[in-house]
Amino acid sequence: MEIVTKNSPHLRRPNARVVRMMRDVSIALAPLVIFAIYQNGLSALLILLVAVLSMVGTEYLYYQVVDALDRAKHEDPTESLKKLDDLKYQKKRNKEKMESEKDVFSEEYYKAFLAEYKEEAKRLKAVAKEEAREYETSDNRYFSLNNKSFTVYNFSVITSGLIYGLTMPDQSPLLIVAIGGVVGVFLAKLIFGGLGQNIFNIAAFARVFVVLSFGSALAYESFVDAQAGATALGIFSNNMFDASVTDTYSFWTMFSGIGLPGSLGETSALLILSGGLYLALRRSFDFFIPLTYIGTVFLLATAVMFQQDLGIWYPLTHILSGGLLFGAVYMATDPISIPVTRPGRIYFAFGLGVVTFVIRLFGSLPEGVVFAILIMNMFVPSIDYAKWSHTRFNFKRCAIFTLVVALAVAVVLGGTYYA
Amino acid sequence: MISKARKVSDYKQLTKELPTLRYVDPEHVHINLTTARCENYTLSKEKGDYVKMGEIIGERSGGFFKQPIYSTVSGYVKDKRTMIDSTGVEVECLTIRNDFQNTYCTTITDRPDNYIQNMTQDEMVEIIKQKAIVGLGGSGFPSYVKLSTDKDIHTVVINAVECEPYLSSDYRLIKDNPEEVFHGLEYIMQATGAKRGVIAIKKTKKELIEVLENELKRFKDKDTSIAKLKDYYPQGWENETFENAIGIKVPVGTLPMEYGILGFNVSTTAAIYDAIKHNTPILKRHLTVNGDAIKFPQNIRVRVGTSVEDLIKLSDGYIEDAGEIEIIIGGPMMGKSVPSDNVVVTPTTTSVLVLKNVDYKEEPCVRCGSCVYSCPVDISPVQIMNAVKRSDKKSLEDLQANKCIECGLCAYVCTSKIHVTDYVREGKKLIR
Numbered sequence: 045m046e047i048v049t050k051n052s053p054h055l056r057r058p059n060a061r062v063v064r065m066m067r068d069v070s071i072a073l074a075p076l077v078i079f080a081i082y083q084n085g086l087s088a089l090l091i092l093l094v095a096v097l098s099m100v101g102t103e104y105l106y107y108q109v110v111d112a113l114d115r116a117k118h119e120d121p122t123e124s125l126k127k128l129d130d131l132k133y134q135k136k137r138n139k140e141k142m143e144s145e146k147d148v149f150s151e152e153y154y155k156a157f158l159a160e161y162k163e164e165a166k167r168l169k170a171v172a173k174e175e176a177r178e179y180e181t182s183d184n185r186y187f188s189l190n191n192k193s194f195t196v197y198n199f200s201v202i203t204s205g206l207i208y209g210l211t212m213p214d215q216s217p218l219l220i221v222a223i224g225g226v227v228g229v230f231l232a233k234l235i236f237g238g239l240g241q242n243i244f245n246i247a248a249f250a251r252v253f254v255v256l257s258f259g260s261a262l263a264y265e266s267f268v269d270a271q272a273g274a275t276a277l278g279i280f281s282n283n284m285f286d287a288s289v290t291d292t293y294s295f296w297t298m299f300s301g302i303g304l305p306g307s308l309g310e311t312s313a314l315l316i317l318s319g320g321l322y323l324a325l326r327r328s329f330d331f332f333i334p335l336t337y338i339g340t341v342f343l344l345a346t347a348v349m350f351q352q353d354l355g356i357w358y359p360l361t362h363i364l365s366g367g368l369l370f371g372a373v374y375m376a377t378d379p380i381s382i383p384v385t386r387p388g389r390i391y392f393a394f395g396l397g398v399v400t401f402v403i404r405l406f407g408s409l410p411e412g413v414v415f416a417i418l419i420m421n422m423f424v425p426s427i428d429y430a431k432w433s434h435t436r437f438n439f440k441r442c443a444i445f446t447l448v449v450a451l452a453v454a455v456v457l458g459g460t461y462y463a
Numbered sequence: 464m465i466s467k468a469r470k471v472s473d474y475k476q477l478t479k480e481l482p483t484l485r486y487v488d489p490e491h492v493h494i495n496l497t498t499a500r501c502e503n504y505t506l507s508k509e510k511g512d513y514v515k516m517g518e519i520i521g522e523r524s525g526g527f528f529k530q531p532i533y534s535t536v537s538g539y540v541k542d543k544r545t546m547i548d549s550t551g552v553e554v555e556c557l558t559i560r561n562d563f564q565n566t567y568c569t570t571i572t573d574r575p576d577n578y579i580q581n582m583t584q585d586e587m588v589e590i591i592k593q594k595a596i597v598g599l600g601g602s603g604f605p606s607y608v609k610l611s612t613d614k615d616i617h618t619v620v621i622n623a624v625e626c627e628p629y630l631s632s633d634y635r636l637i638k639d640n641p642e643e644v645f646h647g648l649e650y651i652m653q654a655t656g657a658k659r660g661v662i663a664i665k666k667t668k669k670e671l672i673e674v675l676e677n678e679l680k681r682f683k684d685k686d687t688s689i690a691k692l693k694d695y696y697p698q699g700w701e702n703e704t705f706e707n708a709i710g711i712k713v714p715v716g717t718l719p720m721e722y723g724i725l726g727f728n729v730s731t732t733a734a735i736y737d738a739i740k741h742n743t744p745i746l747k748r749h750l751t752v753n754g755d756a757i758k759f760p761q762n763i764r765v766r767v768g769t770s771v772e773d774l775i776k777l778s779d780g781y782i783e784d785a786g787e788i789e790i791i792i793g794g795p796m797m798g799k800s801v802p803s804d805n806v807v808v809t810p811t812t813t814s815v816l817v818l819k820n821v822d823y824k825e826e827p828c829v830r831c832g833s834c835v836y837s838c839p840v841d842i843s844p845v846q847i848m849n850a851v852k853r854s855d856k857k858s859l860e861d862l863q864a865n866k867c868i869e870c871g872l873c874a875y876v877c878t879s880k881i882h883v884t885d886y887v888r889e890g891k892k893l894i895r
Contacts, residue, residue, distance in 0.1 A: 045785045048820050049800040051885050053871030054791055055628060057468070060833065060878045062826050065465070198826065240827035240879075327466045330832070379465065379831045384845050386836060428846060430861035435841045 066199035068328040069374065072319035073206050076370075079301065079315055080308040084214040088308050094218045095209030096202060098225030099246075103201050106234045107194045112187070124172040128165060135161055200239050201229065207247035207374050210309025211367060211414065212254070224254035243424065245381045248371075248417040255414075277366045277410040295357075298364040310370040313363075320373040329379070332386065333393045334372035338363055340397025340452075347453045348405075348460050368400065371413035383427045385435045391427055391445070395420045398452045406459055467836045468876045469695035471628055471796065478753050479631040483639055483762045486777055487747055488563060492536050492768030493556035493807045494520065495548055500603060501525030504532065506557070512540045514559060517568040517743055521557075528605050530595045533744040534559055535767045537566040546770070549601070549792045549812040551799035556807055559768070571743050579650070579739060584611070587654040587739060594738040596745065600699075600728035601793055603811045606735065609725060616655040617723040618709055621648055621732050623664045623671070624692060624699035627794025630814045632749040633729050635762045637664075637671050639749075640733065641678040647732035649685060650739050655725060659686045662729075663708040665698065666691035696796065697839055697870040701726050715840055715866045734810075745810040752778045754817035756788045771806035771815050787820035796871040823880035834873035834883050840866045844873035848886035856894055864890040 080088045135158075142154045196202060208228060212221055228250025233242045297304055301312025310316070324331040345359035352358075363369065376382065376396055383392050396416045403412025427433065434441065496504040501523040508520045514534040521532040541558040548554045592607035600622065621644065625633040637644060648660045664671060675689050690708035692698050702713045705724055713719045719726055727735070730748065737743050745767055753760040758779035765774065771790075775781070781788060791798040792806060795816055806815070834844040842863050850858040864887060873883040 045781060046787050047801075047803060048787050048789055049802050050789060050820070051882065051888075052791075052795070052797050052799070052869070053874050053884060054789055054795040054798070054800065054816075054818055055471070055875060056821075056823055056880060057876050058472070060468075060876055061880075062829055062831075062878050065829070065831065065878060200829075238827065240829045327468075330465050380829050382830075384830050384832045384835050385843055386832070389832070430846060430850065430858040433843060433846065433862075435835055435838065435843055 062200070063198040065328045065379075066203050068323055068326050069203045070199055070206060072322045072328075073203070073210065073309070073374065075315045075319060076210055076309045076312065077206065079312050080210065083302075083311070084308060087215055090218060091212050091214075091216055091221050091308065092206065092209040094221045095212065095225050096205030098222040099201050099205035099208065099229040099250075100196055102226045102229045103196070103234065104194055106230065115187075124168045124175065128168045128172070131161060131165060131168070198239075201233075204229065204233075204246040207309075208250045210370065210374075211247065211251045211307050213307050216254075217258075220254055220258045223257075224250045227253050240380055242380055244421045245375055245378050245417050247378075248375055248414040248421075251414045252418055277404065293365075295360065295364075298361070306365075307367060307370075310367040313369050316369045316373050323373070323377075329377040330386065330389055333377050333382070333389050334369075336390050336393035337372040337376055337396050337400075338368065340394050340449075341368060341401050343449075344397065344401045344453060344456050347457055351457055351460060362401070362404070366404075366411045367413040371400075371417060372396075375413070375417050381421045381424065383424050383433070385428070385433055387434055387437055387441065388427045392420055392424065394445075394449065394452075395423060398456075401456065402459070405456070406463065465831050465833055465836070468833060469697075469837055469839075469872065471626075471696040471872075471875060473628040474753070475629065475631050475634070477629070477760050478751055478762055479634050481761050483635045483749065483764050484777075486763050486769070486774070487766045488561060489766060489769045489773050491541070491558050491560055491770075492534075492538075492766055493544065493546055493558050493770055494532060494534060494768050495546070495554045495556050495807055495809050496521065496532060496543075497523060497554045498525075498548065498603060498809070499550040499552050501528075501530060504555075508540050508557075510540055510542060514538065514540060515566045515568040517571045517746065528608070530597075530605065531593065531744075533595065533746075535744075535746045536561045537564050538562040546805055546807040547792075547801050547803070548807060548809045549799065550603075551792070551801055554807070556768075571741065573741055574739065580653075582653070582739075584654045584656070587650065590738055590742070591735060594742070594744040596731065596734050596738055597810060598728060599730035599734060599745070599748065599810055599813075601797075601811055601813055606727070606731055609720070609727070610651065610654055612655065612720045612725070614720045615723055616657045616720065616725050618659045618661060618725070619648060619651050619655065619657045620690075620705060620708055620724060620726045621660070621662045621729055622699060622701065622704050622726055623662055623729040624704055626665070626696045626699035627796050627798075628696075629753045629816055630751050630794050631753075631762055632751045632813050634668065634671065635751075636729060636733060636749045638674055641674050642681075643733040643736045644675075644729055645678055645682050645687070646740065647727075647734075647736035648687060649682065650735060651725070651727060651732065652685065657725065659688075661688055661690050661708050663690045663692055663704045665694050667694040696872060696875075697868070700839060700868060700870065703839060715868070730813075748808070748810060748812070750774070750808065750812060751814040752817075753814060754791075756782055756785045756819045757817040758782055765808055767808055767810055769808045771808065772804045774808070774815060775804055775817070781817060785819060789816075789818045789820050791816040791818060796875065797869065825881050826879040828879050828881055831878050833876040833878060837872050837876050839870060839872065840868055842866050842887075844883045844887050847890045848881070848883055851886045851890045851893065854893065859890045859894045862890075864894060867891055 077092060138154055138157055142151060208225060228246055232244045232246045232249035236242045299313045304311040320334060323329045341362055342359050345362040349358045376393060383389050399416035399419050400412045403415055502525045504521055504523040506521040508514055514520055516537045518534050519531045520534050523530050523532055536559055538559045538561045541560055543555055543557055545553050546556045588607050588611040591610055596606045598604040623633055623637060652660050662675060692707045697703060705719060706712050711722055711724060713722055734745050747764055747766050750763050750765050752763060752774055761778055789800050790804055791800050792812055792815060793799055838844060847862050847864045867887045869884060869888060871884045877883055
């Protein structure tokens with residue numbers, strides 16, 4: 045028995061774990077995966093497998109390389125031993141100097157140096173010994189198949205892979221999916237320093253990379269595949285307020301997602317919302333984010349509806365079609381790339397809604413969710429800036445936020461008026 | 464997880480219904496001569512002298528106040544030794560061998576009620592000052608300073624929340640002697656001229672509320688009431704208690720007296736009753752010995768100056784296959800972990816916890832925001848942690864790191880098991 049001392053608090057919350065949070069997202073995605081395979085057959089399964097495996101594999105290889113470099117670094121003499129060598133060389137030089145140029149470099153001077161040298165050498169040796177001992181006990185000395193920094197154990201990379209795979213359209217070439225996964229996890233996550241360090245949402249980054257590099261191969265703009273014609277947003281991108289959308293797709297089709305064209309995971313609003321409900325009940329995400337995001341799009345679409353004299357179908361179509369629900373529930377809530385405070389998260393989600401709606405209405409692409417997420421990711425450091433970040437709302441902040449919301453509505457209405 | 468998470472699982476069911484064991488006759492008591500607040504002392508007794516219970520054996524002084532030192536047993540003075548006190552600081556102690564006669568000092572006499580009724584604030588303050596009553600919730604702040612306020616006090620709040628897990632000493636105190644609490648409250652209200660008295664307690668402690676409500680019937684003439692507060696941590700933090708009990712928000716960094724409120728812990732209130740009614744200093748106190756590495760957790764009424772080693776022996780010692788253990792003086796959220804069991808029970812020691820040591824594996828921060836959502840003073844611990852890692856003093860000032868009360872909730876809720884509280888503490892030091 046041994047008595048140890050630690051700093052308070054001495055208790056921790058039993059069920060607060062990163063792995064639980066990440067695993068919950070994977071569990072919430074499971075019905076979507078099954079639905080995608082049921083809807084699209086084997087090709088969906090292949091796309092999802094390739095997406096997950098490419099991300100997991102890249103991360104695994106990367107950390108094996110990192111570990112190998114780490115081992116190589118420790119086989120070299122350590123930093124302090126190198127310094128010790130330098131010091132020894134200096135001592136030798138000084139001794140020679142003392143013997144050759146006695147008038148400049150007196151013996152007393154040398155003695156003073158020697159005293160200093162002894163102390164420094166002692167310290168460096170102790171440091172080197174400490175370093176060696178620390179390394180001796182670390183389990184990083186030999187090659188091992190399980191490398192320690194690999195984050196597959198806490199599901200984070202699997203979750204990213206699944207989300208990425210579910211944003212891909214059916215029949216996407218597998219090679220493109222794989223390239224997107226490799227580049228996404230490497231450029232968006234690993235070179236920033238791994239789990240918790242990335243500033244962009246990994247899945248969104250990979251998806252945007254694929255769209256911009258291989259857009260024509262995916263036929264992104266009008267998702268034509270064996271099953272059906274254009275998506276609702278595809279129709280919108282030709283004519284901004286085309287009421288024929290409601291003839292093509294009934295409300296129930298858009299809600300259940302059965303027979304709806306689109307990316308693998310984003311068709312079934314019902315399953316996405318039930319996954320979101322599960323996550324909200326397990327407290328694995330802050331449900332204010334999807335609520336604000338979807339609410340903002342609904343508000344802006346409703347404003348446009350009144351201005352253009354359209355029916356209630358217009359805002360509903362905006363919410364139910366495209367990747368909005370999927371992005372709001374699974375991508376915008378990834379905690380790593382969003383602000384940390386609740387007001388910050390609400391501002392962030394509001395920004396997402398505005399950017400998404402503006403891209404949908406005025407941009408050349410029919411869909412704006414992933415772009416909106418990447419754009420708003422860039423604003424996270426400014427939202428979290430120490431000078432103005434705050435953890436609670438007060439009256440003044442609410443008033444300013446309301447003004448900004450009103451301004452956003454005015455801008456969108458002005459845009460539709462002149463467009 | 465990612466939500467306001469303030470529920471801390473309390474382990475009070477281990478001890479709260481156990482009767483209080485009386486262990487007031489140790490072989491030796493050790494009277495601490497210095498405290499964290501007072502570094503200097505003078506002794507008026509020498510080795511071999513006979514002292515009586517409640518007799519002044521010296522005076523400690525420091526900072527802005529002086530305080531007499533009282534012997535808590537009758538017996539013979541032995542030598543001095545160094546022990547650890549409730550704040551984890553090494554203090555010098557005077558060992559007194561108990562002669563088991565319990566000879567009271569002649570100054571310990573009851574004051575008649577009709578005499579007390581006519582006492583003025585100054586008289587009461589003088590007694591509290593002479594009897595060295597300090598905040599027994601753990602702060603150790605001298606009570607006479609609070610009581611001698613010249614501000615207009617309208618409400619006195621008695622803090623009986625005891626929100627730290629594992630502790631049940633205040634629980635037992637109220638259950639065993641509720642009348643002491645009410646009398647103490649009465650005296651405080653008389654001294655400060657407050658019109659209203661509130662006893663703040665968690666609404667989950669139903670048995671205690673029953674006891675207090677029964678007792679309240681005897682004090683109908685005074686405007687006293689019981690405020691039932693929600694069960695969360697840190698409800699017992701003074702400002703949180705005030706806000707929830709009487710609805711007055713005291714900003715961090717200002718004294719509650721300026722808002723006309725005065726707060727006392729229940730044990731302090733009972734000690735004030737003892738001092739004014741019986742003219743005794745703090746001789747005994749309720750204490751909890753608890754934890755998962757001790758064989759028999761229990762509540763003990765101990766003499767001040769008992770060594771913790773004796774108390775652990777009294778609880779059948781540590782469990783056999785304990786491995787590494789932690790000894791914590793105070794609650795598990797804010798208590799101090801001490802390097803050995805050579806600890807003395809001072810008036811401010813509320814409990815002794817013996818916990819198995821768990822080494823949590825830290826994972827990278829995923830910015831989940833649980834610490835931000837849960838923080839009781841509305842600061843952002845994760846951003847402070849990042850600023851500390853960069854030694855960014857300007858950001859630390861902007862993030863108001865000095866508002867932190869070190870309640871430990873941020874580390875408690877952390878999904879990555881990072882010791883966030885330690886980083887925030889470091890941040891506070893950086894901008895001090």
